[in-house]
Amino acid sequence: MSIYDSNSYFSCMISVSIIGAGNVATHLYKVFKKSEQVSVVQWYSRDLNKIKSYKNAVAITDQLSELELADIYIIAVSDDAIASVSEQLPFKDRLVVHTSGSVSIYDLDKKNKRGVFYPLQTFSKEAKVDFKKVPICIETIGKKNLPLLQSLAEAIGSKVYKVNPDQRKALHLAAVFVNNFTNQLYRIAHEITESEGVEFDILKPLILETANKVQHLSPYLAQTGPAKRNDKKTIKRHLKQLESEHHKAVYTLLTESIKKTHGR
Amino acid sequence: MSIYDSNSYFSCMISVSIIGAGNVATHLYKVFKKSEQVSVVQWYSRDLNKIKSYKNAVAITDQLSELELADIYIIAVSDDAIASVSEQLPFKDRLVVHTSGSVSIYDLDKKNKRGVFYPLQTFSKEAKVDFKKVPICIETIGKKNLPLLQSLAEAIGSKVYKVNPDQRKALHLAAVFVNNFTNQLYRIAHEITESEGVEFDILKPLILETANKVQHLSPYLAQTGPAKRNDKKTIKRHLKQLESEHHKAVYTLLTESIKKTHGR
Known part of the structure; x- marks a missing residue:
């Protein structure tokens, strides 16, 4: 299923910003921090209390307007909130993905480049997650941003599957x-x-x-x-x-x- | 759940005869042969072809009348055949058990001492079975023969659970x-x-x-x-x-x- 060998394309770290503070967001934050190929630029939660214990390890914010430049913005919030959060993003033409299995890629605001980064696994708050055992299904509009999403998934040791909307x-x-x-x-x-x-x-x-x-x-x-x-x-x-x-x-x-x- | 520490009671090998040649019978045969605490006296199948490849390792027979003395006779045949096979056994007052999850202990002919030795696991012909991961549910009429069945289960590394008929x-x-x-x-x-x-x-x-x-x-x-x-x-x-x-x-x-x- 590999689209290409990521290492030959990207030698720099992939910078990501995480939006949301639920299970998926938290597990992604932890595995990204451990990867030498990923840097977490910022972590956003509308409720700062939920992520303040990480404030010495990462820049945290509760203002979408404070989001800085990153290669990928990952919206890991509840399904119902994805469209609205993506609308409120104060920038355009950047790569924005959500992590949901059921929300359409078109629910993301079209002012940005859109994608899906869907980890198909069950997450609980307490249990540790081994991302080697988490298949990640990726989807983009057009092929241009697929390699970056694939690299991100591979950077955390996951198997990557390119899917279409019906398959997801x-x-x-x-x-x-x-x-x-x-x-x-x-x-x-x-x-x-x-x-x-x-x-x-x-x-x-x-x-x-x-x-x-x-x-x-x-x-x-x-x-x-x-x-x-x-x-x-x-x-x-x-x-x-x-x-x-x-x-x-x-x-x-x-x-x-x-x-x-x-x-x- | 241990009723007692088996090693302090039995220092001799437990001799068993296996009756039947299906998945359960075959997996039991293999694990008994590996155990230093169990000796397989005989293996019966009404169709000798099914077990003849083992004939150099164990005495095989297709005649119930040829069954020799053993501590435990294990009837591992289809549920419907258990009663009839137990009736045909040419001896009495010995310990006879079946391996079924659903057949009553009273379906065994009462001329012998009766028990159940029910491995709660899914067996396929090809796959290897690790009996450490096979809970064995045992049942007897009266308590006298429980320790022997418990020792047999422990001899193959299984966890033993004493159950009553409704629990099984x-x-x-x-x-x-x-x-x-x-x-x-x-x-x-x-x-x-x-x-x-x-x-x-x-x-x-x-x-x-x-x-x-x-x-x-x-x-x-x-x-x-x-x-x-x-x-x-x-x-x-x-x-x-x-x-x-x-x-x-x-x-x-x-x-x-x-x-x-x-x-x-």
Whole structure:
């Protein structure tokens, strides 16, 4: 997927300004600071309190009007605020990107050069993030600014994928299935084990192995179990065993889904 | 969860006979052979071809009547065949266990001492199994034979959990959610990415991280995303984006499920 070898093009550091103080902004700040190929010029938050503990390491501001020159401005704010923040930027013709999986590149104000720098991973405030395991999907209008975004992603050790708007939307939606929905299945499993006073811990190795298996095998080939075998006896017993109507509904729908996939 | 320290009780090797030639039987055979605390007396399969490649390493047979004395007989056959195989055993008062998550201990013929030795993990024919990552759930009638089953599980490095029949049933059902159903969500994600010609590979780190996260955080606390936030705009856009009615149905039900869990 590499567009070109970045090192042969850029020998200078890439200067960035970070706009926003949420999880993504904070993790990006930390990994940029560690990279020798990136310099963080400024960090903006409308609430200075959120970033003031970093003030000895980086210039902080709560005024968009104070933003200085940088190669890339990274807007890492909530989806709803991206358009408005980009409008308020007091400069033009510079490279401005957002980090969202679902917001259109055209939501950025067209007075600047526009791009998307979307890290496809789940971030929590506390957990450390290894950016080697964070694929970064990049998008620009025209090809001119792709190399710079690619260099930035590579500077933090990430794998870079050039995507188009439809592909990014598809990835964001698919991510809801493999992250939010999968996590909800873990939650239901937790409810089921808890109701019998048995430790959820016992399921943790299976959860990991299920995720591991599809790293080198397609989900289609990795499938096993009563639904795939259309083992009616077990399916019936499971449904009888489930006490919550809501759990029954999830069981029924996903069993049908598996049967459909495997032609049962 | 340790009932006692096994080493102080058993200094002799535990002798086992394996009945069956499927995935579980084969993986158990291999790990038993590697353990210095276990000796495999015999391996039975009704189809000798399935195990004949092991004939120089272990006594094989296709006759239940030829089974010799062992501390534990492990019936690792399909659920439907367990009762019938246990009836056909030509001896009594010995310890006979099955390895199923869903079959009752009482399905074993009562002429022998009965137990369950249920490895809660997904096994595939090719993949190597690290039994350190396979929790083994054990069950007996009365407490007398628990220590021997516990020693056997510990001899292969597994974590042992003593469960009752309802707990084992709950675990087996919960395993369907975290393994088969989760894998089906991966499959749907694969369909979504494929339809836009984007690589499923991009999702693999997220799949792993989602599984990793609940190793030290409850699924409840690990949840994020549009359903948890009740972000109606994103949910509506996602539903519009999904082309398959079937994908829409899964999206809707799991979104409702998350909203329910998080009181939205």
